[in-house]
Amino acid sequence: MSSTLLIHHLNDSRSQRILWLVEELGVPYEVKRYERGADRLAPKELKEVNPLGGAPVITDGGRNLPESGAIVEYIISKYGEGRAQPPEAGMLDNLYFTHYSEASLMPMLVQQLIFKMIPAQAPFLIRPLLNAIFNKISAGFIEPRLKLHADMIEKHLEKCGDWIAGGSEPTAADYMMVFCLEAWGNSSPFLLGPKTKAYVNRAHARPAYKRALEKGGEYKYAGDL
Numbered sequence: 001m002s003s004t005l006l007i008h009h010l011n012d013s014r015s016q017r018i019l020w021l022v023e024e025l026g027v028p029y030e031v032k033r034y035e036r037g038a039d040r041l042a043p044k045e046l047k048e049v050n051p052l053g054g055a056p057v058i059t060d061g062g063r064n065l066p067e068s069g070a071i072v073e074y075i076i077s078k079y080g081e082g083r084a085q086p087p088e089a090g091m092l093d094n095l096y097f098t099h100y101s102e103a104s105l106m107p108m109l110v111q112q113l114i115f116k117m118i119p120a121q122a123p124f125l126i127r128p129l130l131n132a133i134f135n136k137i138s139a140g141f142i143e144p145r146l147k148l149h150a151d152m153i154e155k156h157l158e159k160c161g162d163w164i165a166g167g168s169e170p171t172a173a174d175y176m177m178v179f180c181l182e183a184w185g186n187s188s189p190f191l192l193g194p195k196t197k198a199y200v201n202r203a204h205a206r207p208a209y210k211r212a213l214e215k216g217g218e219y220k221y222a223g224d225l
């Protein structure tokens with residue numbers, strides 16, 4: 001059994017968070033790459049390390065750990081050597097945004113994506129009807145809520161400085177939030193404010209982020225906003 005941290009990485013996915021983190025921290029690691037199928041789902045081999053079949057997963061000390069938030073917290077606490085820690089004044093922001101990213105924001109973004117996918121995948125003849133229905137639901141239900149999220153994030157970024165917890169380097173909250181904002185920016189950037197876009201681009205400019213892209217291969221959310 002290898003004693004090196006192993007990152008199970010799926011293209012165009014949340015596992016890019018983990019590659020960015022380990023590159024920032026300088027943690028030795030290996031990558032096992034998985035490719036999405038034509039249906040955009042993960043290949044069945046990922047089920048060997050995660051019964052739910054999704055990425056990311058890490059293998060460390062003979063144990064598999066899925067769930068990106070858990071992985072980010074685990075790696076920072078086990079391998080961080082004091083790095084990626086928020087200043088005391090930013091502890092609550094770090095905690096809040098680390099969990100908000102997957103618990104509140106991603107479900108809204110996934111819902112929006114599904115509402116776009118349903119008409120696109122429907123039989124040609126009923127597509128216009130479904131488009132009209134789902135666009136109406138989206139405009140009335142999802143977009144006003146996403147606007148609340150976008151405004152809250154923008155307001156926070158107006159006051160926190162470069163990184164969410166107010167320190168001089170990214171913390172768990174940033175590793176978690178940047179992926180959400182990249183995915184959001186890729187599908188409907190118009191709601192995102194200027195500070196939010198600059199924040200994502202700041203992450204993209206970091207040498208460790210660029211090294212992570214080289215290690216991970218295809219990642220369709222890497223474009224600046």
Ligand SMILES: N[C@@H](CCC(=O)N[C@@H](CS)C(=O)NCC(=O)O)C(=O)O
Nearest residue numbers: 013014041042054055056067068069
């Ligand atoms: N909350 C989980 C979500 C995991 C997840 O949905 N991963 C996506 C990639 S971004 C995935 O593996 N999708 C392909 C599939 O489920 O087949 C996490 O943060 O790790």
